[in-house]
Amino acid sequence: MITFAPTKTNLMKIKNLFIAPILLLAFTGVVACGSSKKTDDTEATEKKVVIKAPAFDADSAYAYVKAQTDFGPRVPNTQAHRDCGEYLAKQLEKYGAKVYNQYADLEAWDGTILKARNIIGAFNPDNKKRVMLCAHWDSRPYADYDADEKNHKKPIDGANDGASGVGVLLEIARQIQKEAPTVGIDIIFFDAEDYGTPAWHRGSYKAHDWCLGSQYWGRTPHVQGYFARYGILLDMVGGKGGTFYYEPYSYRTARKEVKKIWNKAHELGYGSYFVKQEGSEVTDDHVYVNQLARIPCVDIINYDPTYENSSFGPTWHTVNDNISNIDRNTLKAVGQTVMDVIYNEK
Ligand code: AHN
Numbered sequence: 547m548i549t550f551a552p553t554k555t556n557l558m559k560i561k562n563l564f565i566a567p568i569l570l571l572a573f574t575g576v577v578a579c580g581s582s583k584k585t586d587d588t589e590a591t592e593k594k595v596v597i598k599a600p601a602f603d604a605d606s607a608y609a610y611v612k613a614q615t616d617f618g619p620r621v622p623n624t625q626a627h628r629d630c631g632e633y634l635a636k637q638l639e640k641y642g643a644k645v646y647n648q649y650a651d652l653e654a655w656d657g658t659i660l661k662a663r664n665i666i667g668a669f670n671p672d673n674k675k676r677v678m679l680c681a682h683w684d685s686r687p688y689a690d691y692d693a694d695e696k697n698h699k700k701p702i703d704g705a706n707d708g709a710s711g712v713g714v715l716l717e718i719a720r721q722i723q724k725e726a727p728t729v730g731i732d733i734i735f736f737d738a739e740d741y742g743t744p745a746w747h748r749g750s751y752k753a754h755d756w757c758l759g760s761q762y763w764g765r766t767p768h769v770q771g772y773f774a775r776y777g778i779l780l781d782m783v784g785g786k787g788g789t790f791y792y793e794p795y796s797y798r799t800a801r802k803e804v805k806k807i808w809n810k811a812h813e814l815g816y817g818s819y820f821v822k823q824e825g826s827e828v829t830d831d832h833v834y835v836n837q838l839a840r841i842p843c844v845d846i847i848n849y850d851p852t853y854e855n856s857s858f859g860p861t862w863h864t865v866n867d868n869i870s871n872i873d874r875n876t877l878k879a880v881g882q883t884v885m886d887v888i889y890n891e892k
């Protein structure tokens with residue numbers, strides 16, 4: 547029996563790679579006396595190459611979350627919103643993306659015209675194989691779920707609801723510039739997601755009142771005929787004690803990708819964050835990405851099975867959704883998982 551030791555060249559090739567499972571299979575055929583007889587096991591050599599993505603830096607992601615909340619609430623039609631939009635576009639540019647800005651006047655539930663801006667960073671834009679990563683960058687104008695009624699009309703910092711997803715994506719952008727994955731990546735920051743009808747409102751309101759930016763993008767993509775294999779939406783991915791269950795709409799429309807992401811998280815040791823059970827269904831940007839742009843999209847969104855007020859946890863749409871509730875470990879679990887998924891796309 548002859549076994550193969552990895553050659554130096556092979557070793558270089560598998561630097562940064564795990565071979566799993568390792569099936570180092572030897573040729574068992576013995577070449578003897580000029581006979582060409584050999585067995586079929588030669589073909590059994592099967593390599594499942596798993597690429598290890600670069601390390602996601604949670605301190606860096608945290609700093610991006612804080613930079614956003616430092617502007618104050620990013621409510622459309624405010625100076626903080628305009629300033630933060632400039633900051634986000636500049637960051638994507640700095641990391642080498644081709645940046646598209648979509649400015650649109652979008653009508654909110656109460657008829658307010660929102661000066662909205664979707665910001666898109668395309669990495670490796672000529673590559674036909676693409677994956678899109680998205681998050682909303684605006685923050686909610688009303689803390690309508692706050693325990694104190696006096697806060698119900700105050701805007702929120704949205705450290706988790708908004709800034710966390712964007713912070714994770716900015717860190718991924720920074721990593722992509724250092725070492726690009728095989729596929730092209732589009733990072734999309736949707737605006738005007740969180741301007742939906744407040745819980746305290748009585749009476750009528752315009753329908754489809756959430757996710758205005760992604761609805762606009764779905765009808766008018768930044769590139770004509772835009773397509774990606776799938777999308778991943780990050781929403782509330784940095785809270786203390788955050789957990790992520792299968793979101794039922796995603797599970798119906800992008801099941802293969804949901805399984806791929808949750809399996810990867812478990813493989814990496816983040817199984818306590820990514821629970822393989824269904825949570826509750828949400829109307830979020832992924833619905834419009836799927837329905838309007840026809841791209842399957844997975845929502846990674848905090849789901850708290852223990853909290854009865856909302857399934858999104860105790861700080862959701864309250865003034866407590868601020869930087870003090872952000873946990874680097876949660877950012878890391880999500881950011882590293884997404885990185886390992888996209889760096890394994892061929
Ligand atoms: C609704 O509450 C209809 N959708 C939840 C989507 C959301 C709000 N994500 C963050 N804030």
Ligand code: ZN
Binds near residue numbers: 686740
């Ligand atoms: Zn929200």
